[in-house]
Amino acid sequence: ETLTLVQAGRDHVWSCASCHGAAGEGTATTPRLAGQLSDYLLKQLVDFRDGTRDNAHMIYVAKALDEDEMHELANYYAQIRLPSRVGPRLDGDLERGRQITHEGDWKRNVPACVQCHGSGAEGVEPSFPVLAGQQPEYTFSQLAQWHAGARGNSPQQLMDKISQAMTPEDMRAVADYLATL
Ligand code: HEM
Ligand code: HEM
Incomplete structure (x- = not known):
């Protein structure tokens, strides 16, 4: 079935x-x-x-x-296991993406993604999805949707607030970096 x-x-x-x-x-x-x-x-x-x-x-x-x-x-x-690392495709700044993922940018109110999504962005059961190895265009599109108020299903509007603190360049950077994991 x-x-x-x-x-x-x-x-x-x-x-x-x-x-x-x-x-x-x-x-x-x-x-x-x-x-x-x-x-x-x-x-x-x-x-x-x-x-x-x-x-x-x-x-x-x-x-x-x-x-x-x-x-x-x-x-x-x-349960499907695939090789990760689809690779960057958005011409994002990978060093900036690494910084946002692991340290955040507190001057801009952006927390480190790994605080919720796991130390390698591998996801945390049950609610924090895997980000590592996701298609970079998709990751970027979701951040852009939240930024614009077009995706409404994040608990406590967590991702809305985080995305609204990010610039388009930061979104591209983090989406590309996550695709290298
Ligand atoms: C979902 C990125 C930080 C909580 C997502 C998704 C993305 C994302 C792309 C959607 C995944 C998908 O559609 O497959 C990021 C990035 C972060 C970050 C780039 C760092 C800048 C955080 C933090 C928290 C958090 C710090 C917790 C305080 C969540 C939750 C969801 C989610 C709960 C699931 C939303 C749902 O159920 O629809 N995140 N995230 N994220 N994130 Fe984050
Ligand atoms: C997103 C499952 C069929 C196009 C998603 C997501 C899930 C899913 C769970 C969200 C993933 C995430 O948040 O990370 C499925 C299943 C399918 C199916 C189980 C079959 C029963 C399709 C078909 C299409 C499609 C037939 C195209 C006609 C998309 C697109 C998105 C998506 C474009 C991204 C939506 C967005 O940008 O917010 N799908 N899907 N899917 N799916 Fe499917």
Whole structure:
């Protein structure tokens, strides 16, 4: 059942793999799902279904899934192990990205990402997602969405506040650095 949804979707209208890649590795326009925390993946599917996170493709997909399928898909993608290090592609300043990730920039009210996302940005169960090895275009796009108030599902608006303290150059830098991990 899970593999059918991943590969052929429902009635062959869509499949996860058609957008997220055969192994959930993601692309320049979709996130990597492989190795992400299963509780986090599940929360995102529920948020798309309930309309607390916006994306035309994912709302359509999530509304077609029942709770059991969401659990199965979240568990399925969470257990896939892929080589990390997709590599930087945004021409970001990697030294600046390293600094934001590990130390933050307190003059600008930007905390270190590793405080919540784990010392290597490998994620912390159950709520702090893996950032290491994510597609850099996707990481940048999420920070930009929060910065603009267009992604509304972060608990306590944590990521809204952090992203609003960042410049576009900082977002590019951190997205590219995280893609090197
Ligand atoms: C995002 C799962 C099918 C396009 C996501 C996210 C999850 C997910 C969990 C959020 C990831 C994160 O927050 O890191 C799935 C599953 C699918 C599926 C389980 C199959 C059942 C599709 C399809 C498309 C698609 C068919 C394209 C038509 C996207 C895009 C995003 C996304 C563009 C990023 C949304 C944004 O920028 O906020 N998907 N997906 N997905 N998915 Fe899917
Ligand atoms: C989610 C980046 C610092 C808490 C995310 C996501 C990104 C991100 C890109 C979305 C992941 C995805 O869609 O797959 C960053 C960066 C940081 C940072 C670059 C440092 C500048 C923090 C800190 C906290 C935090 C310090 C805690 C105080 C969270 C939480 C989520 C999240 C709870 C999940 C939101 C949800 O459930 O939708 N972060 N983060 N982050 N971050 Fe951060």
